Structures are given as structure tokens and as C-alpha cells.
Amino acid sequence: MKTLFTVVLSGIISLGIAQTKISGKIMDAQGESIPGANISLEQTYDGASSDVEGKFQFTTTETGNKILVVTFVGHKGFKQNVELNGKPIFIEVKLEEEISQLEAVEITAGSFTASDASRRTVFKAIDIATTAGATADIAGALNTLPGTQKNGESGRLFVRGGDGNETRTFIDGNVVLDAYNPSAPNTPSRGRFLPFMFKGTSFSTGGYSAEYGQALSSALVLNSKDDGGGSRTDIGLLSVGGDVAHTQSWDRGSASAKVQYTNLQPYMGLISQRVDWKSAPVSIEASGALRQHVGKDGMFKVYGNFNNSNFALYEHSISDYNQKFLYDLKNNYRYLNSIYQSSLSEKWSMRSGLSYTYLQNDALVDQTNIVETQQGIHAKTVFDGSITDKFEIKSGAEIIQRNYSQDFNLNDGTSHSLAFSELIAASFVEADLYTSNNFVMRGGARMEYNNLINQFSVDPRASLAYKMGKKGQFSFAYGKFRQTAKNELVRVNHQLNPEKAEHFILSYQLVNNKRTFRAETYYKKYSSLVKYVQGDANVLDNSGDGFAKGFELFWRDNGTINNIDYWISYSYLDTKRNYLNYPYEAIPTFASKHNLSVVAKYFIQPIRSQLGVTYSITSGRPYNDPNSDKFNGGKTPTYSDLSFNWSYLPKPYLIIYFSCTNVLGRNNIFGYNYSTTPDTNGIYASRAITQAAPRFIFLGIFITLSKDKSMNQLPNL
Amino acid sequence: MKQCTITTILIVVLLVAIVKFSFANDNKYAETMQKNITTVYTAQTIEELQAVTNTFERIASAEKTKWEPYYYASFGYVMMATREKDGAKKDAYLDLAFTAVNKAKEIAPNESEVIALEGFNYMIRLTVDPGSRGPQYSGLSMASFGKAMALNPENPRALVFMAQMQYGTAQFFGSSTEEACATLAKSLEKFSTFKSDNPLAPAWGKAVAEGMKEQCK
Numbered sequence: 001m002k003t004l005f006t007v008v009l010s011g012i013i014s015l016g017i018a019q020t021k022i023s024g025k026i027m028d029a030q031g032e033s034i035p036g037a038n039i040s041l042e043q044t045y046d047g048a049s050s051d052v053e054g055k056f057q058f059t060t061t062e063t064g065n066k067i068l069v070v071t072f073v074g075h076k077g078f079k080q081n082v083e084l085n086g087k088p089i090f091i092e093v094k095l096e097e098e099i100s101q102l103e104a105v106e107i108t109a110g111s112f113t114a115s116d117a118s119r120r121t122v123f124k125a126i127d128i129a130t131t132a133g134a135t136a137d138i139a140g141a142l143n144t145l146p147g148t149q150k151n152g153e154s155g156r157l158f159v160r161g162g163d164g165n166e167t168r169t170f171i172d173g174n175v176v177l178d179a180y181n182p183s184a185p186n187t188p189s190r191g192r193f194l195p196f197m198f199k200g201t202s203f204s205t206g207g208y209s210a211e212y213g214q215a216l217s218s219a220l221v222l223n224s225k226d227d228g229g230g231s232r233t234d235i236g237l238l239s240v241g242g243d244v245a246h247t248q249s250w251d252r253g254s255a256s257a258k259v260q261y262t263n264l265q266p267y268m269g270l271i272s273q274r275v276d277w278k279s280a281p282v283s284i285e286a287s288g289a290l291r292q293h294v295g296k297d298g299m300f301k302v303y304g305n306f307n308n309s310n311f312a313l314y315e316h317s318i319s320d321y322n323q324k325f326l327y328d329l330k331n332n333y334r335y336l337n338s339i340y341q342s343s344l345s346e347k348w349s350m351r352s353g354l355s356y357t358y359l360q361n362d363a364l365v366d367q368t369n370i371v372e373t374q375q376g377i378h379a380k381t382v383f384d385g386s387i388t389d390k391f392e393i394k395s396g397a398e399i400i401q402r403n404y405s406q407d408f409n410l411n412d413g414t415s416h417s418l419a420f421s422e423l424i425a426a427s428f429v430e431a432d433l434y435t436s437n438n439f440v441m442r443g444g445a446r447m448e449y450n451n452l453i454n455q456f457s458v459d460p461r462a463s464l465a466y467k468m469g470k471k472g473q474f475s476f477a478y479g480k481f482r483q484t485a486k487n488e489l490v491r492v493n494h495q496l497n498p499e500k501a502e503h504f505i506l507s508y509q510l511v512n513n514k515r516t517f518r519a520e521t522y523y524k525k526y527s528s529l530v531k532y533v534q535g536d537a538n539v540l541d542n543s544g545d546g547f548a549k550g551f552e553l554f555w556r557d558n559g560t561i562n563n564i565d566y567w568i569s570y571s572y573l574d575t576k577r578n579y580l581n582y583p584y585e586a587i588p589t590f591a592s593k594h595n596l597s598v599v600a601k602y603f604i605q606p607i608r609s610q611l612g613v614t615y616s617i618t619s620g621r622p623y624n625d626p627n628s629d630k631f632n633g634g635k636t637p638t639y640s641d642l643s644f645n646w647s648y649l650p651k652p653y654l655i656i657y658f659s660c661t662n663v664l665g666r667n668n669i670f671g672y673n674y675s676t677t678p679d680t681n682g683i684y685a686s687r688a689i690t691q692a693a694p695r696f697i698f699l700g701i702f703i704t705l706s707k708d709k710s711m712n713q714l715p716n717l
Numbered sequence: 718m719k720q721c722t723i724t725t726i727l728i729v730v731l732l733v734a735i736v737k738f739s740f741a742n743d744n745k746y747a748e749t750m751q752k753n754i755t756t757v758y759t760a761q762t763i764e765e766l767q768a769v770t771n772t773f774e775r776i777a778s779a780e781k782t783k784w785e786p787y788y789y790a791s792f793g794y795v796m797m798a799t800r801e802k803d804g805a806k807k808d809a810y811l812d813l814a815f816t817a818v819n820k821a822k823e824i825a826p827n828e829s830e831v832i833a834l835e836g837f838n839y840m841i842r843l844t845v846d847p848g849s850r851g852p853q854y855s856g857l858s859m860a861s862f863g864k865a866m867a868l869n870p871e872n873p874r875a876l877v878f879m880a881q882m883q884y885g886t887a888q889f890f891g892s893s894t895e896e897a898c899a900t901l902a903k904s905l906e907k908f909s910t911f912k913s914d915n916p917l918a919p920a921w922g923k924a925v926a927e928g929m930k931e932q933c934k
Contacts, residue, residue, distance in 0.1 A: 036764065036768070038771035040775040043778070044775075044779055047772075047775045049768040049772075230860070513804065514804075608889060608890060608891070651892070
């Protein structure tokens, strides 16, 4: 009995005394020691941190089988069973690197992303709103980035030798048909969507993901915000109108509504315009958004935008100024976008979206009424899977249905109409494979079916990126892209094939703390471009082709000079195409060889102001002079523009914003229009295409009313 | 009889051992936490902070129902971020801090201290790149401090950081710092009277308030 007592007692005592010493070393895959790793016995407090040599040591009173866990930032966790019986344990652990968003190489060829979430972005969401000359227009700001060719009379994004319609806009993955407001002739149009709505912008100048189709040159992907940012009322008093918005936030969601009225009549009365207005542009717009978190990590968002705008002006004949005719335009636009996204499991997530666009241009041209109507529905579902941390897959399907019609109502009572209805069904799959944090490959394909031509197609996409050291990386991107020809062509011939482009892009990027350098070169091959058969605009085929090649440089620095942030971008473009009415291969009128932009922002704390300056210079663009034998043989003078803006925050809830484009008042010429018939001497009369006014001056006062008085409209950026 | 006594002793010893063992478990939590809380308050270098933060992470993984280990792990990471010079690394530490404070929030969603720390997280994140993060993160941090004050009006940490944000805003706009200083005075008062039933409750931040007193003179 005494023996039993001793045994039990000593057992109890030894329970307290039995100690196991665990020691070892933690290294990375290359055998370099890792300091600061956390070594622990699962479900216990016992453990240690590795020292500068990666070594650790601790003792534990635990006994039996336990699991030893090693964790360290940026590395995969390590687990091993250990038997604790008093015998010292020595263990050497090699931690495998984890593919992390923070460290991993990124495919940057052809793409500029702006987001606050990612610290590595070269371009920030706030940059779009604060770039001088852009007046808070997304395209205006992006036009200061490499890869764009400035077309001052258009305001749209012309990318790498591509026409403005080759850039497509997507909101939360859903396509937007006609993302620009109507504008008077030769006046830059503004985008319909304000930058404040979006938390992230990705502007791709080529080689983009298989998810995005129906874009030949560029994809502008905008991701809307998830949060309303607190209940408040925003009032904007603008030199060209005003707006009122209200946002109501609750625990897991928010709703906002905005009404905006714009009237350029008073402004144009003040500053003389080279346009003979009958009535200056007036527009009324209402928009609304609802955002609601659903379940654990689901998100539901709806956004709607309704816009009515109109203007009327007199166009004067080139050969005889006294001959004029009326051009009266009423534009009606509705856009609705909804998206639901959620995770399905630990590895899979999905998003499903639906967008609807309706737009109508009701124009009276001289005596003829031309009504152009387009309706489109885009439904899309995408599944994202992180199969392992080194293998990700994205796959989805979509349908884009468009109905287009153009009705001519002549004043003699006759009318005729051109219409088509197109259905595109597409699916895509794309996989990312990381071999390490330094190398990634992406491969994918996009399959499309088009009902108009009853054709299936497959377009491959591929890219890869390689990171050298901590700061520099190379990326390469390749892809085939297709896009249905412009409406005004398809309405003439429904059997036209889509226009095609093939992109090859090589890019190098170096990011060093607050400085970024990027160099990129590309080659783009166009095929199946629509062409007039023997110069007849009513007989079309796909025999056109072309190419674009060039290189681009980008430098951004906000670390060298205190409070100054600046970037410089330069693009060189060599492009020619033979399409539409071109008799032979020629440089298109929207292409300029050299484009340089310098953007600087300076924050002056004592006067609580940010000053911004943008200087852009663009070499001459070709124009066609019918008096010359050479097609597109003319060349406009160099374009240049110096713009300025000033944002001033006198009170926490008040922002005053002033901007002026073309401060120097330079008379830029974008090309020449010629009369359709020669005069008695056999000469075609010409008229320069110029800015409607040398400068555009804008003044806005933005007031925010909220319970928390420190709220202002800046967080909307 | 003797056998009976021995059995009784045995049972008693075993019982005591078991009772003591289970008490020891709770005591062990409080003791270990106490010791490491002192360490995290006094740690100077990133390495020291990493070691003690690792300890809190270990305790957190064993004590799945307690918010304090995650709270102090998050606090440790924020302190590491404040000592780091490289912006990207600062953000990496703040990401870890954010993960930890979110875990604490899952366990104790209405704990004023946790919400105040969340706000402190945003505040430090703001300082990494005030130019582009200012507007967004000042709003987020002030919202958190406001929520923390609503949950517990006695929380001096929520008050002192709110005072700092208010002071910064007032200074930026050249307006009166009266409101900020009133909040600071309230915070100082709460620091001297602050008592919690929880022996592991946070007790830091008084130095920040004392340091700010100069500005409000």
C-alpha cells in the first residue's frame, strides 16, 4: 500500500517536474536564418521567438504528444508532432515562402491601377480628382498617363494608336455602353461617372484579362465603393450649375441619392465661344446607389444614373458663312448596374452582375430628325478560386444583348430606319500560377459566340511577370482581342466580322519607396478592320488592317521635394492603318507621334491648399487635305496646354475648388474641315477645328452637412 | 483503518491537485498575461516587441474565448509599426495589427477598448501617407473613437486619441483647439479615476495625454 502511495504521489509530483527542453533553428528555403519567428506548442502557452541567428529554446512541462507550430510573416506555417517525455528535442525548420499579395510579383504590363487598398499602386484614387486640367474627369486624368494620345477636341481615351471607341468602360465588371456625356462639336466630352464613386480604377492599355472582351485597345475597369462613408448631405455650388446629395448610412449598408443640374448658358454668356449657340448645353441628372452587406462577407450593390441633356447650335457652311443650319440634340441616358458578390467556401468566391444601358440621341439636323437608340443588357457571373496559394483560377460566363436603331424622319414625311440586334455569349477561363513570389504565369482564353455572324471564336491571353530583387520587375503580356465594329458600320452591313487586334507588351517597372519608374514597349497588329469597298461607304467589308508600335516612359516622385508630388509620362507612337475610306495605309487623324505630360501637385499647409499644374504637349496630328494628292498628308501644329487647379479647405466641411485649362490661352488646332465641293477655282475651302474657347474656367464650392462637422467631400475621393 | 486513512489522504491529495491545477490554469492565464503586458509596455526595440507579441499570439491560440491576448498582440504590432521606418513594412505590421484587433472584435464586439484600439490602428495607418490617406483614415479613426466613447464614456484612451484627432484637425484649419482641449481634460480626468474590474484591462496612453497637456496650455 505504501508503495502504491509513493508511486501515485511521485507521479503527481513528477507531473509538475517533468520538463522537456525544445530547441532548434528556423530558416527560410534558402537556409538563411529567420529571426522573430513564433514557435509554440499548439493549445498551450509554451513557446519562444527565434533570435537573430534564427535559434530558439524553451522548456515545457507538457507531456505526451503535442503539435509544434512555427509561424512567421510571409511564410507558410509549419507543424510537426512531438513527443514530450523529458528528452530534449532539437528541431531545424525550413519555412516555405508564402505567396502573399504584399510581396508577390504582379503583372503590370499595360496596366495602371489606382486604389487605396494596395500600397503598391503607382496611381492613387485621389489623383484622378486632383489632376489639373482634368476637372475631376476620369478620362481627363488618365490622359496624363503613358499610352494615351491626347485628342483635345474629344476628351476620350485614345490608347496606343486606337480610336476612342476601342477603349471600353466596365463598372464592377459590367460593360457601360457610351460612358461619355454628349458634348458640343470640338469640346471635350466628360465621362458620365464621377471618380468619387469608385474605390479602385484599373486602366489597362493592352494585354488585359480574358474577363474583358469587346475592347480592341483598352479596358477601363472601375470598382465602386462598398461603403457610403457616414450619413450626410452634400451641396455643390458650381459655376455651371449645382448639385445636392444625401447619404444615409446604417450598420451594414448605406443609400445615397444625388440630383445635379448643369446649365452652361450663363457661363457662355460670360466667356465668348466660337460656337453659334441657339441654346447652350443644359442637363439634369439623378443618380442613386444602395450598398448592403449580406451575410458574413456578401455584398450587394445597385447603382442607377438617369441623365437628360440637350443643346442646339447653328453650323455654318465652310464655303459660305451665311449659310447655316440648325443642329439640335436631345440626349436621354439611363444606366442601371447591380452586383452581388460573396465567398462560397474558403477557396471559392463568386460575383454576379447585371447592367442595363439605354441611350437615345434625338437630333434635328437641318430639317431632318435622326433618332438613334441603343439598349443593352449585360449579365455576367464570375467564379474565383484560390486552389492553393500558388494556383488561382478565374472563370465566368456572360451575355451581352444590344438593340440598335437609327430612324431618319425627313421633313417630307418619309422615313427610313436602320437597325440591328446583336447577342454575344461568352465564357472565359484564366489561371495564375506562381512558382515563387518572384515569378508568375497567367494563361487564359475567351470564347465568344456572336449571333449576327453566327460565329464562334476563341481568343488566347497570356502574361508573365518576373521580379528581380525587391524593387524591379519585368512583365510580358500577349493577347488577341476582338470588338464588333462601330454601330454606324454594323447598321449598314450586319454581316461584318468583328475587328481584331493582337497585342505584345514588354514592361519594366522599378518602385523605390516613393519613386516609380516604368518603361514599356509594345507592338499591336490590327486586322479585319472595316473598309469601304472601292471607296463606297455603303459597301463594307473586313479587308482593312494596320499596326501600332511604340514605347513609353513614366516617372513619378513624391519623395524628393517636400510636399511636391509629380509625374512625367512620355509616349512614342508609330502607327498606320488602311481602313474605312483610306486609299492606302496612312496615319489616322487621331494619332500623334509624341505625347508628353508633366503633372505636379503642391500642398501648402499654411493656406490649407493644394495647387496642381499639368502641362501637356502633343506633336501634330495628320489631317486630310482634299487639295493635296497625299491622303492624310497635312499635319496640324503642335498642341500644348498648361492647366492649373487650386483646392482650398477653409473649414473642415467646406472645399473651394478652382480650375482653369489652357492658362496661356494657346489657340490649338486639331485639324481642318473642308467643304464637300470645290469652289470655282477647283479649291476646297477649309476651316480649322479649334477649341470652342481657349480656356475653361471652373469654380465650385462644396459644402458637407453632417452631425460630425469635420466631414467633408474629400473622403468621397 | 490505516488503509482507509491512506485512501482518504490520497483522495484529498488528488482532489487538491486537481482543484489547484484548474485554478492554476486561470491563474496561469492572468499571471502570464500580467507579465507580458508589463513587457509590451516597456519593450523598446522591434525585436523585443516581436518576441512579446509572439507570446500574445501563442496565448491567443490557446485561449479562444479571451479578447485580451489578441488586443495586446494588435497593440504590439502597432508599436512595431511606429518604430519601423520603411513605409511598406509599417503597413505590413499594421495589417497584422488589424487582423489581431479584428479577432478581438469577434470575441468581444462591444468592448470599448478593442474599438478604441481599432481607431488607433487607423490613426497610425494615416501617418504612413497622410497626403492620400488623410481624408479616409481620419474619418475611420474618429468613427471608431466615437463608437468606443459611446460604449464606455469612461474610456480615457478613446478620449485622448479623439482629442489628438480633434487637435490635428483644428490645427490644420487654424481654428480653435478648445474642443480638442476639453476632450483632453476629460481624458486626463478619466485616466486618474479609471478603474476596471478586469485586472488585464489596458492601462496605457496616460503619457500621451500628459504630453499633449503642453499643447493645450
